[in-house]
Amino acid sequence: MTYALLLALAAAASFRIVPLACTGDRLAVAGAGVLRLADGVSCAAFVPGRATAIALDADGRATPQKLTQDALPAAKIPRTAFLLAPAAEQNVDESQLVTSTIDVFVPPRTPPGDDVYISTERSGWSPSEVRMDRVDARHFRLTLKLHRGARVAFRVTRGSFGNTERDAARALPPAHVALGEPDAHVTVNVAAWADID
């Protein structure tokens, strides 16, 4: 497919970008590259660090647009439109909330009436930060809404530091990590508790 055809196809869409800077007729796009502005477009239309939308004309020149939900990510901008080589990876939209699911399986001798919690750095490692939902006697689940790109370290407890999870050697394990990616999922098998065995 020719560059001209690619640009012609792109002209029908708007792209969601985060401007890094705008000077003269050059627009630096975060995580992407440097585009040219269309004739008559002023840099005043772009605020560095604030998401906005652009459309491309047949020459690959950018014009600001109203930001809409259907705007394509910056990664979809054709490479041919860039003056400076773009990256293949897209800029992360950290305003997007994604669900990350944590499944915890507890050992058989866990007291059946006890709740299970996750503890994260977000609360200063409060041992009863978020109570998990019970699935069955030995299976608990929690679905977190995280910003895309998040990386949340967590540990599993039964509500206090005295009953935090331990590994098979009864040592404190490293923190587990829940990722802010679409439909991310992490499974934790608790080997032992600090107060049992």
Place this chain on the structure above:
Amino acid sequence: MAVRLGVTPSRRLVAAIAVTVCAAAFPCAASARASATLDGGSVVFFADTLALFARDGATLALADGTRAHADAAYLDLKTDRAVLAGHATAAHGAANLAADAIVVEIDTNRVDVLDAANGTVTQTTHALGAAQPAAFDAQRFAFPEVEDRGAFIRSKHAVIVPHADVRFTPAAFPTSVGGFPVPSYLYTFSTGAGFASSSLSGATFDQPYGLWGSPHSLTALHARWEDGPGAALALQQQIVSGDDAFAAASFDAPLHGYTVRGFNGYRRLGSRYTAIADATGTIFGTVMHGGFTAAFGPAGGRVDYTRTSGGLSTFDAALRTPDRPLIGGATWRLKGDIGFDSLRGGLLNQLPDRRRYATVWRHGLDFSVATPVVHVPLGATLSTTLDAQRTWYAFPHHFDTFGGTAFLTKPFSRKVTLFAGYQGTWSADVFPGTQALFYPSPSTPVLTPDGTPYYGYAAFTGARTFRSQNVDLQVTPDASTSYRLTVVHTADFPQFNGYGRPQWEVRGDVRFRPFPNIGLDVGRAYDFAWGGTRWVPRWSFAVTP
């Protein structure tokens, strides 16, 4: 039970404040030198992505004297990389540069400079010396798109210690109905296991407030609500070495009640062994404990020694088998232990020659079986455990325990699940030939807390029963919301009108997220018709990011 010390609450409050002031004047933790500060017309922080955004004029200042300014800045605490966007300038001593965007690596000596007009990228150092042409790596110039209103903290000034913490001055926790402001807030993002440690006792509510921090230490004030004493202020010092070791010391000062001093230490010794030590001190005395655990493949053992300032000491050495397959997925496990109890002046007060029994050795066996979670009719699942223990003493005495649990789960839909549980424990404290000496019939009736005589207690001769049944209904309409209603009934012996566990308890828990960045978990429990009261309400409360 709260103990009055003859100190007025106001004095207690003054003492708590004095502790705080002293701690502020003499911090136990050496605060690590800040590597960077970020200022802006607004600075917002997202806890889950560990991202800082400064807008309306952003200034980044490094400890080595490098300063950078731009229209906006993004600082990724996971990678210690700052992106300054729009009319960016940087200066270090007499050297300076201007560009469209600048990337500053805080923890390494690298600066990337983007000139959009010329379409060039150059690389230099914090000293801003001669720049070298560099390949354009667009990901280094990534500036994520965020909604500032979803931030966890809003501020104007952030002081960053890489891999450790960030302090915001001032700080506000924004909600849709306004922000909750504090003069300063220290957010620690080190993940070392010791930062999750505590030497404080459990509390209904515990909100830490970091005072000073470093990659290896944290001094924090804790606002607490404790069962019994109520409101309390505590100070805790943690010293941490990654996931391998920690020491935590605390001073807990309830506004009404006695102070509690605590210590908790842990050290991992290779891949198989750990050493632990803890201590608690109150007006009633001090309890100290040391322990050692060992893993032998899937089996293991532990040694514990506890000593109180009252002269009581206990020692226990235990070995356990791994869980071994039985039938149908069930497993069994055997644990054996040996140890002693020792008390100056003798342990067995009931005997005329009790001084002969200052130290009494014991040994025990514990056999348990656990079934897997199995499917049963009506779409439910069931799991059970059985446990039998006997402890023999170096005196005509043994103690037997037999217990069992069963837990049934019945999901009605993806969002509604019913749970039913049964737990029973039967124990017998047996003194062959001398049972009546150790469990004599009371000459006068035992009185319950409201003064009601408990005549049935006369039947208690060392055999106890604990039985409880519970039913829980859990509804989870969405990821952030959970409702749970629990009814618990107990049938124990001895148990009567305030003596022992309440017979009926109803509990409700709600977890929800009223604001995008703040969640609440509120619980309310009632004990019914117990100890002469119609009901006894209890709250539990937790704030989650």
